[in-house]
Amino acid sequence: MDVVGKVGASVGLGFTLIFNAFPSLPFLPLGRTTPALLAAAWMVATGLTGAEEAYRDIDYNTLAFLFGMMALKCLLAKHKFAIYLRRLLLWGRPSWRALLVRVGCLSAVLAPLITNDATCVFLTPIVEEIAISFKYPMLPLMLAICTCANIGSAATITGNPQNVLIGSYGNLSYWKFVVAVGPAALAGTVVNVALLWLYGYDQIIGHRKRNSIDYDDYDDSDDEKQGVSESTWLKEEAQGNQTNQMQHVEQSEYYSDTDVDEAFEDRVGAIGGRGRLGIALSFSLVVMMILFLLGCNVGWSTAGVALVAMAIEGIVTQTSPSWVFKEVDWNLIGWFAGTFIVMVTFGKTEITAQLWSGFIGADADFTAIGPLLKLTVAVLILSNIVSNVPLILLMAPDILAMSDPHEQEYVWVVVAWVSTVAGNLTLLGSAANIIVAELNTTRHLTFLQYLKFGFPTTLLVVALGLVILQSTSAVL
Numbered sequence: 501m502d503v504v505g506k507v508g509a510s511v512g513l514g515f516t517l518i519f520n521a522f523p524s525l526p527f528l529p530l531g532r533t534t535p536a537l538l539a540a541a542w543m544v545a546t547g548l549t550g551a552e553e554a555y556r557d558i559d560y561n562t563l564a565f566l567f568g569m570m571a572l573k574c575l576l577a578k579h580k581f582a583i584y585l586r587r588l589l590l591w592g593r594p595s596w597r598a599l600l601v602r603v604g605c606l607s608a609v610l611a612p613l614i615t616n617d618a619t620c621v622f623l624t625p626i627v628e629e630i631a632i633s634f635k636y637p638m639l640p641l642m643l644a645i646c647t648c649a650n651i652g653s654a655a656t657i658t659g660n661p662q663n664v665l666i667g668s669y670g671n672l673s674y675w676k677f678v679v680a681v682g683p684a685a686l687a688g689t690v691v692n693v694a695l696l697w698l699y700g701y702d703q704i705i706g707h708r709k710r711n712s713i714d715y716d717d718y719d720d721s722d723d724e725k726q727g728v729s730e731s732t733w734l735k736e737e738a739q740g741n742q743t744n745q746m747q748h749v750e751q752s753e754y755y756s757d758t759d760v761d762e763a764f765e766d767r768v769g770a771i772g773g774r775g776r777l778g779i780a781l782s783f784s785l786v787v788m789m790i791l792f793l794l795g796c797n798v799g800w801s802t803a804g805v806a807l808v809a810m811a812i813e814g815i816v817t818q819t820s821p822s823w824v825f826k827e828v829d830w831n832l833i834g835w836f837a838g839t840f841i842v843m844v845t846f847g848k849t850e851i852t853a854q855l856w857s858g859f860i861g862a863d864a865d866f867t868a869i870g871p872l873l874k875l876t877v878a879v880l881i882l883s884n885i886v887s888n889v890p891l892i893l894l895m896a897p898d899i900l901a902m903s904d905p906h907e908q909e910y911v912w913v914v915v916a917w918v919s920t921v922a923g924n925l926t927l928l929g930s931a932a933n934i935i936v937a938e939l940n941t942t943r944h945l946t947f948l949q950y951l952k953f954g955f956p957t958t959l960l961v962v963a964l965g966l967v968i969l970q971s972t973s974a975v976l
Contacts, residue, residue: 501548506849508546512539513846516839517886521928533831536838549845557844558837561668561799562661566833568802569658573618574827575781575809586626596636600700603627604644604693608652608685613785616653616660616923616932620645624939632942640700642945643953646936647692647924651961653932654920655685657798661836662888663916667798669896670912672976674792679975680913684965688921691964695957780816784809836889843893856898866911867970875911876918876962883922884929891919909976910969917965925958926951 501509519525519535543549549557589602603623610619623645631638653659657667657677667677784805791801810821846852856862859878864871882891895915902908923930927937927950937945 501849505548506851509543509548509846509849510851512542512548512842515539515542516842517890520887520890521885531831533835533838536835536842538838540838540841543841543845549841549848554841554845558840559665559668561797562664563833563836564799564803565658565664566661566836567828568799568804568806569615569618570828570832571806571810571824572785572802573614573621574824575806575813576614577622579781582622582626585622586630589626589630596634596700597697599630599634599636600640600644600696601693603641604648604689604696607645607648608689611649611653612656612659612685613789615658616646616649616930617935619649619653620932620935621939623649624936628940628942637700638940638942639945639949640696642936642940643699643950644693644696646930646933647696647954647957648689649932650923650930651688651692651921652685654688654917654965655682656792658792658802660888660920662892662919664798665889665892665896666912666916669892669900670909672909672912673795674798676975677913677916680969680972681917681965683972684917684968687968688961688965691961692924692957695953695960699953780812781809784812839890840893843890847894847897852894853898853901856895866907866914872914872966875914876966879915879918880922880925880958880962883919884925888919888923888930906976910973913969913973913976914966917969918962921958921962921965924954924961926954929954 516536516539519528519530520532523529523531540554544551544554585606589599589606592598594602607619607623610622614622624642627641627645628638630636631641650660654663655678657663657672657674663677666672667674788801788805791805792798810824814821860871860874864874866872866875879891879895886894892915899908899911899915902911923932927933927945927947933945933950937950
């Protein structure tokens, strides 16, 4: 590509990245999707790429995965998935320490299955309601949701969009990826929860003094002696919340007063006549995981399972499942499509190849400390500047150019791990963090509050994960 072409591609890239970072500029509230599609149109209109090439540059596997996961999330939300999560978190009336561990672990387990973003959508309003009910400090629990979701999502190819991209570009096996990165995600979650425990201790002490309460004096055996069952206590607690503490939840899309009532009835009664549909939906998720493990295409397997689940819902309820299409975030899918075209076209300028060669080295040995450290630092920083998905698209040509297939797979796994955990570095590093900050209506999570915890935990977890990957990458 000549100099004029490089300048034109750079303009399109810059336009996209500016609005990725600042979607609501003064006098230019364009969001992220419109600028990405405008830049893609610019690339085609100016001849920087052909129309047919642009169509081929789009990774339809990733788009199919996004659609499938969003559709499944809508179905799960409709059929009271959040209610069961709440019952799980409240089982045994946990102390703040037990609740913090449960939230972190549940978030880390759900994220690799339903993505980190969907996990935060489900858990944030539930945990907020519980924290208010028990008068627990909100901040450590909110941090547990997003940071553990990000770490946990690194364990599978389907945990987040950048992993789907990496799995597609690197042609990585689902189960091999789990074996390689899963131990790092597990260890990282343990370290992150431990740090949250230490981080939250001072807040717990201050919160206890301000509210004159002690969370650890309650003895569950007192209820048992008085013949109070868990389900009875839960129902009474829910009724108290309705009248006193949870008026703001009444407007929640994910958690209404009706849901609070039904959550503490018998499980079959809670879902009423839709019990068969709930079972069918759960079975669909199991089938999807089996397809992944069998090596089927991740994106189209997810979309296919979602469409089957929609068809089952239509048959059981005798209503059209077309409402799901209205709930899907087509803006996000449009942003991905535009970003694919922009990033792949910019990659043809070979500017990124020159930067890669200059900073890391064209023939770098990533089993050595130096190149691995340079790659880690670059991914950590750039993931928080240009976002992880565009970064993967920019780095893909250089990684694919490696001659050693095993080393290429290792680098893909390292980039997947670092780019995912890098989302914990700052509040703006991951969409999951923004979701938690926006859905939490009682205490807004600020950039500095997040950075105080996110910075140290990210560095520790990334370093620990890299050490573990040195051993587990042998399965690739």
